[in-house]
């Protein structure tokens with residue numbers, strides 16, 4: 012690569028999200044982008060949107076000439092494409108969810124290790140300055156002891172063919188909360204509903220229980236809500252933090268509100284009385300770069316330097332294990348344990364994942 016003038020990145024899939032990857036990658040200096048897309052109309056659109064980029068039909072036509080691949084195709088195709096790229100020793104960034112089956116995730120992670128190339132998962136919120144700031148706010152003790160976390164990711168969604176709303180949207184909330192608390196949930200409970208199609212749930216509620224932090228996180232995901240909501244609320248004993256992804260630079264606010272037990276109650280709950288506290292709401296501005304831009308620039312840096320990504324494939328696999336536990340919980344109606352795995356690198360979830368400069 013030393014005598015290669017630019018870093019050659021292939022983007023597999025020029026659909027809704029792949030077109031955004033192409034937009035950010037083409038804006039990075041020294042990056043040459045090739046779109047890989049089987050659909051003729053989408054190839055035509057890619058050429059029209061980006062006259063400078065190469066456009067091909069199949070990943071096989073391109074693998075020899077790539078320094079890295081971004082897989083932004085339907086989730087059911089992720090494992091096959093990633094295994095193909097890794098077998099050719101091409102560093103690979105795979106969009107969330109990493110795969111749809113745990114065994115495929117194990118195979119993809121093992122393939123990357125065997126090939127000695129980087130496998131990164133697109134947990135884009137790990138690259139959002141607001142998530143890093145929120146984690147710092149929690150760690151600083153400003154909120155006091157965290158009592159619970161509430162996540163809502165709702166809209167009139169794009170119904171997917173190959174997975175349900177949990178696998179489509181909850182990877183974001185699972186990875187965000189894991190970054191905030193620095194651990195994976197130990198158990199998952201899930202309630203799902205198939206409102207429109209028989210094949211896949213379009214509305215779901217999850218409860219994730221975190222053993223070390225000792226707090227639950229509740230996750231509501233829906234493709235069937237009239238209003239778009241992207242919100243994480245961290246309720247603490249002293250204050251509450253609200254991360255509203257739709258609020259631009261003001262997406263992180265700290266609310267000096269809460270309830271306390273009256274003096275002398277001693278937690279016995281006598282009379283169920285509480286004292287309400289209502290103070291200021293303060294915005295913590297988080298300008299920062301577009302998270303997708305930070306993520307893809309980080310992938311290109313890792314490709315160039317041969318370094319490990321901040322969101323490695325193991326984290327993608329860890330989230331897949333949580334999603335698989337949610338499936339078990341939904342079908343049995345009882346909480347499901349998330350199997351713990353130690354990897355060659357140590358824990359599945361490390362703090363480093365949010366230390367990327369933006």
Ligand SMILES: NC(=O)c1ccc[n+]([C@@H]2O[C@H](COP(=O)([O-])OP(=O)(O)OC[C@H]3O[C@@H](n4cnc5c(N)ncnc54)[C@H](O)[C@@H]3O)[C@@H](O)[C@H]2O)c1
Nearest residue numbers: 023024025026027028029047048050083084085086106107
């Ligand atoms: N991080 C995020 O916020 C975010 C947001 C949206 C989607 N996504 C993820 O991005 C991925 C794609 O989602 P989307 O909404 O863009 O889907 P989409 O259906 O709009 O686009 C997928 C594209 O992949 C193409 N494709 C299918 N098989 C292919 C193959 N073998 N090689 C190359 N291209 C192929 C399809 O023709 C299509 O153009 C999914 O994994 C999704 O979960 C992530």
